[in-house]
Amino acid sequence: xxxxxxxxxxxxxxxxxxxxxxxxxxxxxxxxxxxxxxxxxxxxxxxxxxxxxxxxxxxxxxxxxxxxxxxxxxxxxxxxxxxxxxxxxxxxxxxxxxxxxxxxxxxxxxxxxxxxxxxxxxxxxxxxxxxxxxxxxxxxxxxxxxxxxxxxxxxxxxxxxxxxxxxxxxxxxxxxxxxxxxxxxxxxxxxxxxxxxxxxxxxxxxxxxxxxxxxxxxxxxxxxxxxxxxxxxxxxxxxxxxxxxxxxxxxxxxxxxxxxxxxxxxxxxxxxxxxxxxxxxxxxxxxxxxxxxxxxxxxxxxxxxx
Amino acid sequence: xxxxxxxxxxxxxxxxxxxxxxxxxxxxxxxxxxxxxxxxxxxxxxxxxxxxxxxxxxxxxxxxxxxxxxxxxxxxxxxxxxxxxxxxxxxxxxxxxxxxxxxxxxxxxxxxxxxxxxxxxxxxxxxxxxxxxxxxxxxxxxxxxxxxxxxxxxxxxxxxxxxxxxxxxxxxxxxxxxxxxxxxxxxxxxxxxxxxxxxxxxxxxxxxxxxxxxxxxxxxxxxxxxxxxxxxxxxxxxxxxxxxxxxxxxxxxxxxxxxxxxxxxxxxxxxxxxxxxxxxxxxxxxxxxxxxxxxxxxxxxxxxxxxxxxxxxxxxxxxxxxxxxxxxxxxxxxxxxxxxxxxxxxxxxxxxxxxxxxxxxxxxxxxxxxxxxxxxxxxxxxxxxxxxxxxxxxxxxxxxxxxxxxxxxxxxxxxxxxxxxxxxxxxxxxxx
Numbered sequence: 001x002x003x004x005x006x007x008x009x010x011x012x013x014x015x016x017x018x019x020x021x022x023x024x025x026x027x028x029x030x031x032x033x034x035x036x037x038x039x040x041x042x043x044x045x046x047x048x049x050x051x052x053x054x055x056x057x058x059x060x061x062x063x064x065x066x067x068x069x070x071x072x073x074x075x076x077x078x079x080x081x082x083x084x085x086x087x088x089x090x091x092x093x094x095x096x097x098x099x100x101x102x103x104x105x106x107x108x109x110x111x112x113x114x115x116x117x118x119x120x121x122x123x124x125x126x127x128x129x130x131x132x133x134x135x136x137x138x139x140x141x142x143x144x145x146x147x148x149x150x151x152x153x154x155x156x157x158x159x160x161x162x163x164x165x166x167x168x169x170x171x172x173x174x175x176x177x178x179x180x181x182x183x184x185x186x187x188x189x190x191x192x193x194x195x196x197x198x199x200x201x202x203x204x205x206x207x208x209x210x211x212x213x214x215x216x217x218x219x220x221x222x223x224x225x226x227x228x229x230x231x232x233x234x235x236x237x238x239x240x241x242x243x244x245x246x247x248x249x250x251x252x253x254x255x256x257x258x259x260x261x262x263x264x265x266x267x268x269x270x271x272x273x274x275x276x277x278x279x280x281x282x283x284x285x286x287x288x289x290x291x292x293x294x295x296x297x298x299x300x301x302x303x304x305x306x
Numbered sequence: 307x308x309x310x311x312x313x314x315x316x317x318x319x320x321x322x323x324x325x326x327x328x329x330x331x332x333x334x335x336x337x338x339x340x341x342x343x344x345x346x347x348x349x350x351x352x353x354x355x356x357x358x359x360x361x362x363x364x365x366x367x368x369x370x371x372x373x374x375x376x377x378x379x380x381x382x383x384x385x386x387x388x389x390x391x392x393x394x395x396x397x398x399x400x401x402x403x404x405x406x407x408x409x410x411x412x413x414x415x416x417x418x419x420x421x422x423x424x425x426x427x428x429x430x431x432x433x434x435x436x437x438x439x440x441x442x443x444x445x446x447x448x449x450x451x452x453x454x455x456x457x458x459x460x461x462x463x464x465x466x467x468x469x470x471x472x473x474x475x476x477x478x479x480x481x482x483x484x485x486x487x488x489x490x491x492x493x494x495x496x497x498x499x500x501x502x503x504x505x506x507x508x509x510x511x512x513x514x515x516x517x518x519x520x521x522x523x524x525x526x527x528x529x530x531x532x533x534x535x536x537x538x539x540x541x542x543x544x545x546x547x548x549x550x551x552x553x554x555x556x557x558x559x560x561x562x563x564x565x566x567x568x569x570x571x572x573x574x575x576x577x578x579x580x581x582x583x584x585x586x587x588x589x590x591x592x593x594x595x596x597x598x599x600x601x602x603x604x605x606x607x608x609x610x611x612x613x614x615x616x617x618x619x620x621x622x623x624x625x626x627x628x629x630x631x632x633x634x635x636x637x638x639x640x641x642x643x644x645x646x647x648x649x650x651x652x653x654x655x656x657x658x659x660x661x662x663x664x665x666x667x668x669x670x671x672x673x674x675x676x677x678x679x680x681x682x683x684x685x686x687x688x689x690x691x692x693x694x695x696x697x698x699x700x701x702x703x704x705x706x707x708x709x710x711x712x713x714x715x716x717x718x719x720x721x722x723x724x725x726x727x728x729x730x731x732x733x734x735x736x737x738x
Contacts, residue, residue: 055738059384059407144567145559167501167562169716253502254704256561256712272381274701275403276738 045288052281058271062278069282078258079266079283083290085173086242086262090294092177093184093241098233101188102226105196106218112197121193128186136250139179140166143251166252172260179247184240188233195229196222231302235295242291263287332419332638333631340367340632345386345393348373350585352452352619352654353397359645360636367632369395380700384409392624394633400700401448401622402529406439411623413447416634421661422450422641426686429454429659432618432693440736443528450637451618453656456682457508457583458602458614460590460674465493465578466599474601477608478516478546485555488578496550497577499568500560503696503703506547506711508581508615511695512603513543515613520692527693529736535695536725544721551715561712583615584678587655591673600677602684613690614681617697619654651675657682699735706731 052069056062073079104124111117127135142148143165150162165175203221212220223230245264248254254261254269263283270280346353357369372393374382380399386392387409404410417423422430429451436445459481461471469488475481485495499505514523518539526533550556557563557577572580573593590598602612623633640646641660648667650658655675657666669675685691696703706728713719719727 057384057403057407059388059409144562164559164562167559167712169561169713169718255501255708256716257709257718269701269704273704274735275384 048281048284051277052285054278054281056277057275058277059275065278069278070286072279073282073286081258082261082263082266083286085258085260086244086287086290088173089177089180089241089244089262090238092174093180093244094234094237096178096181097184097188097237098192098230100185101192101233102218102222102230104189105192105226106222108193109196109222112193121190124189124193125186127183128190130183132183132246133250135179135183136247139175139182139247140251143175166260167256169256169259172252172256176248176251176260179251180241180244183247184237187236191229191233192226195226199225227302231298234298234302238294238298239291242287242294332635333416334635335364335367335629335632337366340629342367342369342394342629342633342636343391343627344369344371345379345383345396346371346373347379347397348375350619350654352650353395353621355649355653356452356640356646359649360639363639363643363645367636387624392626394623394627394629395636396622396624398449398620398622400697401433401620402435402439402442403700404622405435405448409625410448411625411627411630413450413623413634416638417447420634420638422447422638425641425660426662428686428689428691429618433620433622440529441531443524443530449618449620449622450641451659452621452637452640453619453650453654454616454659454682455583455585455619455656456614456616456678456685457581458512458600458678458681460572460580460582460586461599461601462572462575462578462594463597463599465575468493469578474599475604477604477610478513478606481604482546482550485550485579486553489554494557494577495555495579497568497572497580498556498560499563499565500712500715501562501564502708504708504711505565505568505581506556506560506715507694507696507703507707509550510543510547510711511615511692512581512613513546514540514695515615515690515692516603516606516610517543517546520613520690523692523695526732527695527698529698534729535732536729540725541722544725548714548721551717556715561715584655584657584675584681587673587675587678588653589655591670591675596672598674600674600681602681611688611690612684613688613692614685615694616682616685616691617693618659619656651679698732701735702728702732705735 053064053066054062055065055069104120108117108120111120144150145162145164149165150159153159153162163171165171168175199221203225204217207217207221243264244262245268248260248262248265249268252260254265264287267280267284267287270276270283274280342357344353344357354369354371357371361368376399379397383396383398384404384407387396387404388407392409398404398410401410413422417430430447431443433447433449433451434445435442435448459474461474465488469484469491471484471487475484488495496509498509511523514520518537522533522537523535523540526535560568563571568580569586571577573590584600587600602614605611605613621637623630623637627633640650641658642664644667647658647660647664650656651667651669655678657679666679669679696707710719710724710727714721714724
């Protein structure tokens with residue numbers, strides 16, 4: 001009888017009272033965490049769903065309105081444009097940081113240990129530790145009509161395209177997207193650099209011996225090796241885009257027009273400025289469902305093959 | 307027990323006095339220590355300065371002051387007022403919803419006791435709300451103004467001299483002529499902000515007052531039945547504004563310019579005219595002493611009546627406030643006490659209001675403050691005071707005026723569509 005077998009049989013022979021105690025201990029570990037989770041996550045979600053069926057100003061009497069708030073959210077063109085804005089932001093918040101992060105990670109893969117690698121990682125991580133509000137303010141100065149961006153354009157002879165970027169109907173959303181990309185670049189680079197360091201160097205040596213090009217190495221070693229990290233990056237950035245608030249609130253306030261208004265900002269405005277808690281909750285529930293619908297396939301696609 | 311507690315102490319006191327003497331005697335702060343729970347607006351030193359002077363005169367009264375930004379006040383006031391320690395004195399951005407939810411004290415008894423009901427009716431109208439929260443402008447009194455602001459056009463005197471402007475324009479056409487001259491001389495005619503909320507409502511509403519009846523604009527703001535912003539005269543006003551945009555009288559980046567940037571542009575001498583209110587008068591007297599003039603938006607025809615946006619700096623008392631009598635006494639003191647009225651003008655820059663027979667505090671001759679105060683007299687004479695079109699509903703500013711006027715600046719919407727969209731949003735909000 002091997003050691004493992006003997007342990008298995010001993011566990012099987014445990015008296016019921018001991019097993020009961022084990023179950024109790026397990027519950028004792030779970031319950032405190034569950035209480036917190038329920039209080040701060042499950043109950044608020046439940047309440048939001050309940051509020052979304054009401055017409056209520058947050059203070060006075062509420063009346064039951066059934067699903068009419070959802071009808072408004074899903075049929076009015078302004079709400080649809082606002083939801084559309086969030087999806088456009090995904091392109092900036094997700095694609096740019098992940099693509100650049102992958103490039104940087106591949107480029108500094110061989111220099112990770114050295115002083116250069118440490119410096120590069122620090123520089124790239126800085127945007128991540130700057131509060132979003134501060135980033136929003138700094139960028140709105142840089143993107144102002146007399147800001148650094150336009151001055152730089154002037155210096156290279158492109159003064160003709162200078163404008164107040166955040167107040168321009170065509171460029172405000174891309175400008176907000178770039179601020180988000182800049183902020184999230186740090187997180188993605190950090191995750192991907194850490195991930196790439198985990199890949200067995202002998203794989204790259206073997207590929208070299210076989211005469212693989214840099215692209216081949218990236219395509220067949222780096223990319224599959226970083227599958228999980230890419231999954232985390234994409235998940236986090238997609239959520240950041242769909243549920244964005246701070247950057248938009250600070251940089252544009254949702255304008256010009258409703259060009260940069262995102263669901264997070266609109267939920268806040270509906271609840272606190274319009275005092276339409278029901279409509280705000282309905283939009284929040286719709287946003288939550290959209291996030292889940294977007295994130296679940298990403299999780300499934302980037303899961304490590306068994 | 308409960309019924310007894312629900313009768314305001316002031317009512318009991320006043321009723322007792324009436325029964326005893328046959329006349330109303332006003333409530334006061336008494337002689338016992340009182341701490342007034344106060345919720346003020348960040349960035350406006352006036353109420354705090356007034357509270358200091360009040361404590362000097364009535365040492366038994368002190369103030370526990372909390373401050374928030376306007377936007378935060380707007381969002382927090384219902385919750386703060388419905389909490390267990392509602393403020394005795396609170397800066398109120400809007401009052402209709404609060405009245406609807408029963409969160410504000412009805413000030414009618416105080417108005418009788420202190421004689422506020424003898425003030426010019428227009429002074430109190432904006433703080434009156436009918437039962438149920440609308441319309442505004444009639445019904446019981448729910449707040450008082452610490453002072454009454456006035457808006458119009460400020461101008462840079464040095465730049466005005468450059469284009470040969472020697473006196474303020476007397477008609478809209480003359481005003482437009484000056485803007486054209488400035489534009490030709492490469493001087494930006496109008497400085498304005500248009501982000502995150504629009505400043506274009508200032509020139510727009512001024513134009514509405516020039517071409518139409520300010521009373522009709524007030525009806526719309528006060529949510530009177532059937533009121534419509536999309537009228538022929540308002541369309542004319544909007545078309546003028548649209549023409550100003552097309553003529554390049556505004557700088558082309560205004561959709562990305564906020565209030566602070568616009569102010570620093572004007573103070574930095576980067577433009578001729580600025581649409582703004584007298585809350586900046588003191589600031590201009592300090593930072594551009596002698597170089598700023600002020601005029602009311604001219605009427606469409608020479609000799610016509612003037613109109614201007616004018617609003618009280620609104621303060622109210624929580625429905626369940628502990629020291630309501632003392633807070634009301636403070637509000638009365640602000641309007642009637644000499645020292646308070648001086649502070650009101652010197653710090654706040656605006657007309658202190660109050661009884662008609664009290665003189666306006668003296669200000670430096672030739673100052674902008676003097677000009678804006680005098681403008682108040684003209685508006686009172688012409689009965690041209692309008693509330694702000696941005697105050698018609700809690701969300702009309704963010705949801706309708708801001709996006710539509712930003713679109714108009716970008717040439718994506720014309721004036722007719724703009725007015726129609728605002729009215730549609732108004733109807734939608736009132737129906738919810």
